[in-house]
Amino acid sequence: MSSVEVSGLDMHEVLAEPGAWTTVYTDGPQGEPPGAVESRMRSLKDRLRDAGVPDDDADAVLAALPDDTGLPAPSARWLLVRAGDIVADEGFSSARRGLERITHGSFPDIVPLVRHRGAQRRILVVETGRDGAELSLERLGRAEPEHTEQVEGDQQPITKVNPGGWSQARFQRSVEEVWQHTQSDVADAVDRIVRERQPDHVFVTGDAQARGLLLENIEGGTLDLVVEVDADTRADGADDQSLRDAIDETVSIAHDDAISAVRDRAAEQDARNGASGLADVVGALQQAQVQTLLLDERMADDEDTLLALSATPWVALTAADAFDAGPGTPVPAVEALVRAAVLTDAEVLFVEDEPDDGEPRSDRGPQPPRAVLRWPAASITGDAPAQENDDTTGSTS
Template structure:
């Protein structure tokens, strides 16, 4: 059995029905026998999944993905529901811990942690003729574009006498016209892709013309990176650092909002019990989970529906569930958040003291 649903987004998984297979398989290794090492890891993971009760048909459906995982990435992520493989991803870094579980809710936080750092960004290498543009999108194929303007009188000449100023002005006008073409194309891509940043490099004067000719909504996204870059390749590497800073700022802003709302006794709650209760009531706008496996492995309870969650059997029974089942609190909370349209933020451990018990929520409304 193969899947036609492997491009499902994490949010779209909320409509699936468990139990679920969650596999994070280490597929790294530049050594000649890397493929054989991946096969051995998969065999070990398959035995663990089989022992947990995973149907053979699901294991058979997952196996083809493991065979072609190397060298596609360093972590193979597979999420399968009761019927089929629903999601497959290849992540560029090895997993901190390999995961192979079969349970009532999927294990999604490692994937969400990676996705929250994959912000869409445009990378631009510009010169006085035009620009090369790469649109880097989370979990999408990168798009490449080229904008080329006119080259007539593009180089400043140095004729003597009264004509010098006229020739130089003509070159300046052409550079600016070409920069306008690039700015117009960027405006189109901003509307299409909604990037968090536009990382630009290249000829200093061309960059300045681009900044001057861009609309405010484009100009506010521009991040200039310095260096001897004559193509987008090196700029893409620099863009990774820009994206990292933006992603870190997003997390810090979410934690700051959480702290502010808690301080005002307003739209925030913390701790396992209170947070799960607000998830059950669909109150949560943003779920914060400290990225600590020990904290998130503590038991919580859930029913057949993702929003039937609580810290105790009694709390879930009160929601009309006859037989609540245990599952790690991190997985229970994440699953409920996705099902109710909440954002999930993985909080680094250096901010753990800002989120009590490692679990908290910014609320849509208070009761």
């Protein structure tokens, strides 16, 4: 399924309905003084006018952008406007990805939204201790967590002491039982959130002994998602740098693994499971055959266009293959591909080209689009998919 979500907005409906849409993708708070913000808004007003944005849409954008959304600096904003009303206003806790985009046309520009959403994995952070735990369900790149929860342990002694005498062993066992019961409660909460909200990763940090007890109690399916961070972020004076480093590394590796899996899957069975190149990918999208679409982010800088159609099959190379969906609207090729993918519930992944700090960006061109298909590629050309032999059914005459 496509991961594009905008609160209170049906993206299928927005993308399927031609209209007069203004899309603005620009910088959010940059940590500059108020005077610099005002100067930036004046400059943006000129760019809105130059892009042909209607005055009422431009006024709505300029009124919304200076609002304090709680985003750190640097950040980015994506706004969708129609008839002077802000339909969507999404903020991202990371710098803008690519060039500023200001458009006014029949369909929204959603590539910046999809690129940021692809990096906004849902994670569960569990900071546990002998007295309980704090749980935070987060979307990376968003300012506020989606859900927080606190699990409090039993209000009995939670620290081992040496009282001496015959009662020492019994006292120590009692303390250990309190710890065990507390982490069992934490595990129940973690398992429930994983079942209901399906995070991509679960990061466990906090007291070392409490972490060990927690990992003994959580379910196997949850354990597969766990990344244990050897740091007690609940301790007085502790910072969360180790946790943040672990999150960044884990998410980066997972993204690279997902891209490798798409490439491997698309190449299976002599590439019958995949489509490569603009024409083949468009053909697969027209049949809602794409399961995962893989795009090079450099396509966002390309000047190639495709036709965005107002009905199925949603995208076409030329008017000749638009079927009965009308003449179509020329839009940047990457926008047309992503729009068709979202409308057919395909997942979209971007290969991001991010050079190391201080390194120049290479001048290579974009790699061709690639897709993993829901059924074999032979059916794009009308051939019936090959039937697998089933030795259990026997033959009929």
